[in-house]
Amino acid sequence: MFSNSCEYGLRAIIFIAQQTTQNNKVSLSTISAEINSPEAFTAKILQKLTRNNIVKSIKGPYGGFKIEEDKLDVITLSEVVNIFDGDTIYTRCGLGLSQCNGDSPCPLHHKFIEIRDKLKYMLENSTLSGLLNDLDSDLLRLKR
Amino acid sequence: MFSNSCEYGLRAIIFIAQQTTQNNKVSLSTISAEINSPEAFTAKILQKLTRNNIVKSIKGPYGGFKIEEDKLDVITLSEVVNIFDGDTIYTRCGLGLSQCNGDSPCPLHHKFIEIRDKLKYMLENSTLSGLLNDLDSDLLRLKR
DNA sequence: TTTATAACGGATATTAATGTCCGTTATAAA
DNA sequence: TTTATAACGGACATTAATATCCGTTATAAA
Numbered sequence: 640m641f642s643n644s645c646e647y648g649l650r651a652i653i654f655i656a657q658q659t660t661q662n663n664k665v666s667l668s669t670i671s672a673e674i675n676s677p678e679a680f681t682a683k684i685l686q687k688l689t690r691n692n693i694v695k696s697i698k699g700p701y702g703g704f705k706i707e708e709d710k711l712d713v714i715t716l717s718e719v720v721n722i723f724d725g726d727t728i729y730t731r732c733g734l735g736l737s738q739c740n741g742d743s744p745c746p747l748h749h750k751f752i753e754i755r756d757k758l759k760y761m762l763e764n765s766t767l768s769g770l771l772n773d774l775d776s777d778l779l780r781l782k783r
Numbered sequence: 784m785f786s787n788s789c790e791y792g793l794r795a796i797i798f799i800a801q802q803t804t805q806n807n808k809v810s811l812s813t814i815s816a817e818i819n820s821p822e823a824f825t826a827k828i829l830q831k832l833t834r835n836n837i838v839k840s841i842k843g844p845y846g847g848f849k850i851e852e853d854k855l856d857v858i859t860l861s862e863v864v865n866i867f868d869g870d871t872i873y874t875r876c877g878l879g880l881s882q883c884n885g886d887s888p889c890p891l892h893h894k895f896i897e898i899r900d901k902l903k904y905m906l907e908n909s910t911l912s913g914l915l916n917d918l919d920s921d922l923l924r925l926k927r
Numbered sequence: 928t929t930t931a932t933a934a935c936g937g938a939t940a941t942t943a944a945t946g947t948c949c950g951t952t953a954t955a956a957a
Numbered sequence: 958t959t960t961a962t963a964a965c966g967g968a969c970a971t972t973a974a975t976a977t978c979c980g981t982t983a984t985a986a987a
Contacts, residue, residue, distance in 0.1 A: 666932095841963085
């Protein structure tokens with residue numbers, strides 16, 4: 640569904656969000672260990688999240704990454720997905736046709752947009768704080 | 784959602800299916816023109832469909848591709864998607880975790896499988912004949 | 928001020944997906 | 958039997974995604 644990069648990005652942001660609720664900032668090495676992702680590549684993922692103003696990075700000793708606490712209620716998975724994979728997941732036709740729409744639909748159109756819109760709605764309505772509240776247990780599963 | 788190859792494959796099979804209902808077989812060049820896909824690449828797509836026994840190919844003059852008529856009710860989009868993209872769309876965790884499941888779910892699990900299962904159901908229950916019957920008009924939109 | 932730490936940023940490497948080329952094989956019609 | 962046609966199949970080319978490397982920059986603590 641999502642690209643590899645996007646999956647790493649989602650895992651990272653959820654992990655950082657959780658640590659933020661405990662007033663911790665976390666380093667690259669910790670993040671990549673906790674979400675089970677290649678460290679050097681994860682550095683790029685985090686850069687992208689930083690540049691897009693999703694996370695805040697702090698350089699130097701005792702540095703790391705965190706999320707501004709007031710953003711936990713605001714940042715949605717939709718934004719994160721959009722950063723890594725663009726908006727194709729919300730807009731692309733199931734058969735890859737650029738001009739397909741309700742007026743001039745491909746054979747799959749109606750069945751497909753039903754699913755696509757549900758996905759869009761789900762991602763747009765999943766905030767980081769919401770996700771953390773909904774956890775089955777106090778345990779956050781982001782590895783394997 | 785689907786790979787480029789898969790989208791071409793779906794467009795091709797739907798076009799061939801429709802032509803089959805009119806007792807026509809169609810050549811590579813016709814198919815790639817009608818579904819607006821690169822011809823040489825489409826040849827590979829069709830080979831894959833042929834090897835997977837979805838379409839039947841006929842070599843030589845007046846040759847081309849067709850679907851055995853009795854298969855129109857049987858072949859689902861699910862099978863075609865599976866040929867090109869494998870089953871990850873039905874099985875992969877939203878965050879890319881290999882061990883994620885209902886007993887040990889990732890934070891997105893419940894919300895995600897709801898969508899994923901709907902997609903799976905939709906694809907498994909979309910036969911070629913069904914799709915063609917559901918058409919809004921007699922016009923089959925598979926280009927652009 | 929020096930030193931250690933951790934993110935930054937650009938270059939490079941690897942792999943998979945996408946796409947093309949061209950000679951080969953099968954076959955229908957002349 | 959010859960010829961033209963159209964799929965087949967393998968090699969090759971290009972592009973995008975994934976991933977790594979390493980010197981640079983910022984900063985906190987000693």
